[in-house]
Every structure is written in C-alpha cells, then in structure tokens.
Amino acid sequence: MYTHTSINTTEDKPTAIAVLTSGGDSPGMNPAIRGVVRAALHQGIKVFGVHKGYSGLIIGDMWEMDSASVTNIVQRGGTLLKSDRCQAFLDPAVRHQAAEVLLKKGIDSLVVIGGDGSLTGAHMLASESSIRVIGLPGTIDNDIYGTDDTIGFDTAVNTALDAIDKIRDTALSHECLFLVEVMGRNSGFIATHVGIACGAELVVIPEYEVEVDAISFQLANNRVQGKGSSGIIVVAEGPTPGLTYNLAKQLEQHGQRPKVCILGHIQRGGRPTGHDRVLASCLGAAAVDYLCGGYNDVMIGIKNGAIAETPLQHIIDKKKQLDAQLFEHVQLLHK
Ligand code: F6P
Numbered sequence: 001m002y003t004h005t006s007i008n009t010t011e012d013k014p015t016a017i018a019v020l021t022s023g024g025d026s027p028g029m030n031p032a033i034r035g036v037v038r039a040a041l042h043q044g045i046k047v048f049g050v051h052k053g054y055s056g057l058i059i060g061d062m063w064e065m066d067s068a069s070v071t072n073i074v075q076r077g078g079t080l081l082k083s084d085r086c087q088a089f090l091d092p093a094v095r096h097q098a099a100e101v102l103l104k105k106g107i108d109s110l111v112v113i114g115g116d117g118s119l120t121g122a123h124m125l126a127s128e129s130s131i132r133v134i135g136l137p138g139t140i141d142n143d144i145y146g147t148d149d150t151i152g153f154d155t156a157v158n159t160a161l162d163a164i165d166k167i168r169d170t171a172l173s174h175e176c177l178f179l180v181e182v183m184g185r186n187s188g189f190i191a192t193h194v195g196i197a198c199g200a201e202l203v204v205i206p207e208y209e210v211e212v213d214a215i216s217f218q219l220a221n222n223r224v225q226g227k228g229s230s231g232i233i234v235v236a237e238g239p240t241p242g243l244t245y246n247l248a249k250q251l252e253q254h255g256q257r258p259k260v261c262i263l264g265h266i267q268r269g270g271r272p273t274g275h276d277r278v279l280a281s282c283l284g285a286a287a288v289d290y291l292c293g294g295y296n297d298v299m300i301g302i303k304n305g306a307i308a309e310t311p312l313q314h315i316i317d318k319k320k321q322l323d324a325q326l327f328e329h330v331q332l333l334h335k
Pocket of ligand 1: 139140
C-alpha cells in the first residue's frame with residue numbers, strides 16, 4: 001500500500017526544497033511535513049520550512065530544518081508551519097516576488113500541502129517560474145481531483161462520528177430528530193461517509209438536490225414503519241456554515257421539530273488517525289522522490305491504493321465526483 005512505481009531519484013536532484021502548508025489546516029499536515037523533511041535530508045538535500053503558507057513565502061519567512069525540527073509532531077493536529085489563506089498570491093507580480101525570494105536563497109523546489117485553492121497557486125507558480133513545484137492534497141474535504149483520499153479526511157470523518165455517536169444518545173433519550181451539520185463546503189464527501197458510518201436516516205449534500213417535502217415524507221414514512229422516533233440527518237454545510245438552521249425552519253413548517261448541531265471547526269483539529277499519519281508520511285516522502293525524479297507541476301495522491309501523480313492543471317480543470325452508490329447506500333442501509 002502507498003508505494004509508487006520506481007522513479008529514478010538521481011535524475012534531477014533539487015538543490016534545496018522549501019515546504020509550506022496553505023489554506024485550511026487538516027490533521028495529517030504535520031506527518032506530511034515530517035515526511036518531506038526526513039526524506040529530503042536522507043537524500044542530502046537542504047530543506048526549509050515556510051511560515052504561514054504563501055504569506056510567509058512572499059516575504060521570505062522561512063528557516064532551515066533538520067531532523068530534530070520535526071521530532072514529536074507525527075501525532076499532532078494542525079500544522080507546525082502554520083497556515084494561511086493568502087489572497088495576495090492571486091496576483092502574478094506577487095508570485096514573481098515569491099519565486100525571486102526562493103531563488104535568492106538557493107532554493108529551486110517547493111512542496112505545497114493544501115486544498116484546491118492552494119494547489120491552484122502551486123500550479124501558477126510552477127508555470128510562471130523556474131521553481132519546481134509538487135502539490136500534496138491536504139484538506140479534510142476530500143474534494144480534490146486526482147486522488148482517492150486527502151490528508152485529514154479520515155480524521156475529520158472519525159471526529160464527526162465521535163460527536164454524532166454522543167448526539168445519538170440524546171436523540172434516543174428524548175426521541176427527537178437532530179440535523180447535524182458537517183464541513184465540506186461544496187462537496188458531500190464528509191457528510192456521505194459520516195452518514196453511512198453513523199447510520200443516518202438521510203444525508204443532505206450539495207451534489208444532490210432534495211426537496212424539503214421529500215425529507216419530511218421520508219421521516220414520516222420511517223416513523224410509520226416503526227423505525228423509532230429519533231433520528232440523525234447529516235447535512236453538508238454548503239457555501240456558508242449555519243444554513244442548516246434554515247432547513248430546520250422549513251422542516252418545522254412540515255410539522256417536524258428538529259434540533260440543530262453544527263460541528264464546525266472541531267472537525268479540522270485533533271490527533272490524526274493512524275490512516276492519515278501513514279497516508280501523509282508516505283505522500284511527504286514521495287514528494288521528495290518525485291522532485292528527485294525530475295517531476296514538476298504535479299500533485300502526488302492515491303489512485304487505486306498506490307501513489308500516483310496528476311498534473312496540477314487537471315486539479316484545477318476537473319471536479320472529483322462523489323460515488324452515487326455511496327449516497328444511495330445511506331438510505332438503503334437505513335431501511
Ligand atoms: O476546506 C476546508 C474547510 O474546513 C471546509 O470544509 C470549510 O468550509 C472551510 O474550510 C472553512 O474555512 P475557514 O476555516 O476559513 O472558516
């Protein structure tokens with residue numbers, strides 16, 4: 001698991017590698033950083049940690065790392081390097097400045113760990129400068145084309161499940177319905193996986209439109225069929241957190257009395273699961289192998305259980321599709 005086809009790692013060794021984390025943090029970013037640092041040092045390549053994503057890169061806020069710099073972080077949530085959503089990086093002049101900063105420090109390669117926005121920035125830097133850039137998919141949302149799995153997704157799903165298992169106790173005790181809002185912005189990967197794993201009655205996700213009438217009908221039907229008087233509906237947050245309160249109001253007009261629980265940022269924090277630690281560590285080490293093999297402007301992810309690259313351009317152009325069967329399974333398994 002998580003091996004890649006043999007790459008000639010003496011092809012084009014970088015002089016020095018910088019590594020940064022960007023966008024929303026995700027549990028597993030630390031083991032990914034550790035993977036990059038330790039693999040680079042093993043190859044005899046200098047490695048620099050950039051503080052606060054692209055914001056730090058622009059102003060040259062970075063330091064040389066050694067093996068001890070990443071000691072005792074494999075089990076920690078968040079990111080040792082800190083992260084930021086850097087709007088300034090959308091400006092080509094700012095990206096030019098970032099490339100100049102790296103070149104002046106003798107750094108010719110960069111590893112970017114982040115979500116789709118961060119990987120878009122990575123592609124732009126790679127295509128506009130001589131810096132070689134490798135992206136790693138670091139987001140809890142699992143919404144990145146070119147990889148079956150993203151760093152942090154498994155932990156976020158398990159964190160949500162921990163919370164929902166507790167909410168379920170209250171739902172059962174009070175015989176009531178809960179709408180639990182999970183993260184995932186415009187994608188329903190977290191909601192669907194959580195929905196299956198917690199035995200939800202329904203999931204509401206951006207990929208499939210569902211009428212309030214239909215939800216209400218289904219709930220009533222479930223009660224008639226004697227499926228208990230409590231329930232959990234998992235709702236993906238969509239463009240703005242808190243929209244689930246609107247859904248609750250609409251359901252009230254149909255005679256339901258749901259309680260709302262927004263899980264929010266607790267899904268982004270916490271110790272990465274074993275799965276995310278292995279995934280992140282292997283992808284971090286693979287990023288260095290790919291750089292040494294002469295690769296540029298690609299993301300390293302997982303396809304069918306193995307490590308594989310995808311051009312960063314594809315990540316921008318293509319949308320990862322949610323497996324429709326998974327969505328259908330939520331309702332099927334509740335029957
Ligand atoms: O992309 C990761 C994510 O956690 C989304 O699931 C969520 O919609 C968004 O980031 C929240 O961003 P912020 O931390 O900026 O509020």
